Amino acid sequence: MIRKKILVSCILIAMVLLAGCGKDASEQTVTSGTMTGENEIDIYYHDGYRIEKKEERYQLMQPDSLSQSVEEVLTQLMQVYDNRLENYSYLLDEDNHLTLELLVNGELSGEDDLLLKAAISKTLFQLPEVKSIEMVLEDGNGEITFHDAFTRDSFYYFTTN
Numbered sequence: 001m002i003r004k005k006i007l008v009s010c011i012l013i014a015m016v017l018l019a020g021c022g023k024d025a026s027e028q029t030v031t032s033g034t035m036t037g038e039n040e041i042d043i044y045y046h047d048g049y050r051i052e053k054k055e056e057r058y059q060l061m062q063p064d065s066l067s068q069s070v071e072e073v074l075t076q077l078m079q080v081y082d083n084r085l086e087n088y089s090y091l092l093d094e095d096n097h098l099t100l101e102l103l104v105n106g107e108l109s110g111e112d113d114l115l116l117k118a119a120i121s122k123t124l125f126q127l128p129e130v131k132s133i134e135m136v137l138e139d140g141n142g143e144i145t146f147h148d149a150f151t152r153d154s155f156y157y158f159t160t161n
Contacts, residue, residue, distance in 0.1 A: 039063035041073065041126040045080040046115035051122065054080065066129045067092050073124060074100075084108075084116070086140075098124065099134040104145070113137075113146065118155045125152050 040057040058076050062068035074088050087103040100120075108116060117135060124130055137146040 041123065043073070043076050043080060044119040044123045045077075046112070046119045048112065048115075051115060051119045066096060066127065069127050070098060070124065070130070073127070077120060077123060081116075096129045096131045097134065098130055098132070099136070100124075101136045101138065103138050103140070105140065107139070108137075108145075117146070117150070121150045121155060 037057065039060045041060065042053040043058050044051050044053050046052065058073070060069050060072055062072070070090060070092060074090065078085055078088065084105055085102055086105045089101045091099040093099075102120075104116075117137075120135070121133055124133055132149055132151050134149040135146065136144060139145050
């Protein structure tokens, strides 16, 4: 009887110890719109034909603040699109719905327009707290050329690899 209790106790202790083994939560990769690695995200852009991601991942400086993370990501996107986007402003409401206004330099063709919106959405939806993105594109004359909202499922991304 004592041997049985010791055996059961040893098995329980082994299960508890083994449950703690494995990858650290910060190293786990979770797809479908959440960050991978330790507070890093991919910055996506389009090359005129398809959506690409920058080779190096971006390390968020203030990952605990969604507003600061959005600001950091938008700053990175402005650098990637330095000749296409002139300025941005955004509003993040209490339910984490993001309203994004972008001032576009020049005209976008239909394909450029779609790829730009998809790349920006794909980049920002890596921040798991962002629920939706309302995007407004303005041209240099202050005319609104696009105004719509996106969710994580608004675009379908595929690779040909």
